[in-house]
Amino acid sequence: MSGNDAVVEGAIRAGVDCYFGYPITPQNEIIAGMAARLLPLGRVFLQSESELAAISMVHGAAAAGKRAMTTSSSPGVSLMQEGISYLAGSRLPAVIVNIQRGGPGLGNIAPAQGDYFQATRGGGNGDYRTIVLAPDSAQEMLDFTFQAFDLADQYRSPVIVLSDGRLGQMMEPVELRDPPARKRVEKPWALTGAKGRDAFFVCSLRLPVPELAEHNRVLDKVFREIERREPRAEAYRTDDARLVFTAYGACARLCREAVDLLRDEGLKAGLLRPITLWPFPHKKLLASLKKAKTLVVTELSYGQMLEDVRLAVEGRVPIEFLGYAGGEAPSIKELVALGRKLLKKSNRKKASKGKRR
């Protein structure tokens, strides 16, 4: 099945109660799939009048204690930033899937990774973060969509699944399974009508300075806890790697193949693939660099994740960057050639150092 269809499957398996969305390419299989699957199950599906409305409908359903989600693609997700900020401020769990396309503006409908900053830096107004999961296969589109609901509920926070048009449209085998689930949490804060209790106000609004300051402290505590507990990354053949590629999503698949080809030539290459883009897996990245002389960052943008990598590495190893945008991507041949050149250069250095001694 396609990655987009896998998102639908993951959401259904996670028990999504309510889906609201607005058509945009290249995520239209998801909204159509949700309509086809949810309505016969008696769950809520509604096509909204805009992305602004879709995310606000998600807000309402989440405030009522339901598992709610929306999906969109880059320009649509930009419109949703208002609502995502309100969800974060109101501490409401929700899942947002972004099937990224080329930008800025209307850009095109080709795959891209230009929304990294928007996803990992909060995106909307105010001081907040959202957990960002980056799948690299149709299987992970299913698994991460499923897991996003658990994470959202546990931390009472919007969670973003950041994918792209290539993964969304690509067809590959998917095991229809329930990934490991967390314990379902109670939602005693949900709006149910003030029966036998004081009335609740689910809000981000806190006009007095001490109240908002305290709210920001509480949010920060949650973000720090997420940073401690939730970073995820896949380390592939990095144990003895002298050259480590770092890439996420579709780009990581290309790097993985390049690593195998370089290994076939006897060259020690590896891949560190961040799975959570926020929290960024700093420690896992550093651990993969024990033997590394060079780090190659490649992404479908002109250097967004690159900034997080630089912050993590702090100059310990030289970083080479390979960026593409507008729907272009590096070829495996190009990655192998770059890896070969860099590895041979570092070998030559080692050899010449030996001679001088």
Added chain:
Amino acid sequence: MIAKEKKVFARSPVLTPKITHYCPGCGHGVVHRLVAEAIEHYGIRERTICVAPVGCSVLIYKYIDVDMSEAAHGRAPAVATGIKRARPDLFVMTYQGDGDLAAIGTAEIIHAANRGENISVIFVNNAVYGMTGGQMAPTTILGQKTTTTPTGRSENEGPPIKVCEMLGTMDAPSYIARVTVDKPAAVRKAKQAIITAFGRQLDNKGFSLVEILSPCPTYWRLPPVKAVKRIEEWMVHTFPLGVYKDKEAANA
């Protein structure tokens, strides 16, 4: 002999005893009371969710004692849609001002109405942005001076938008009415309209909206008594009172 005392008026238990932040002569206090009394009338306090707007009545949660959700500016009908679809057994209403509903939230109110969303909307029209300090509203009347129309609203901004007339053309809404709160008799009529609107949702008849013409003495730059008189002298000519859609009457 002194006649036995008779209680003729009391604060609705759905209203909190808090003193409001509204300016003297503002209509929001009266409208809050009518909403609370209508909730009390149906005995639905414990299953009501109100969606608060952005604007002067952003603090409504302090005064009406029901579960509340926030919404971004203009998005209350979309948030209410989310709640109602998630929990059709609850009574869901929005409380919105003119900037919220008729400018930034135009798309949300039109589409909620057009879907016949089973929610109730209280729309307070005072022809000005109050919370931000008296700027032109989508419902500001031609000639009316505001901080952003210092010589009066003109063809530069175009005429005010008429929400009831617009929504009244749609097939789906059950009840659309415009009332005011400038006189005791009008307040009683307004309460009846709100009760009718809420009843439509409780009977699963779909979307209802009551627009209430309400005075804003502060940004009309008038003393409260004159501001109230101004509704009849000035506002109802642009916004005629009446029922703009009543599906039940049409069906009867």
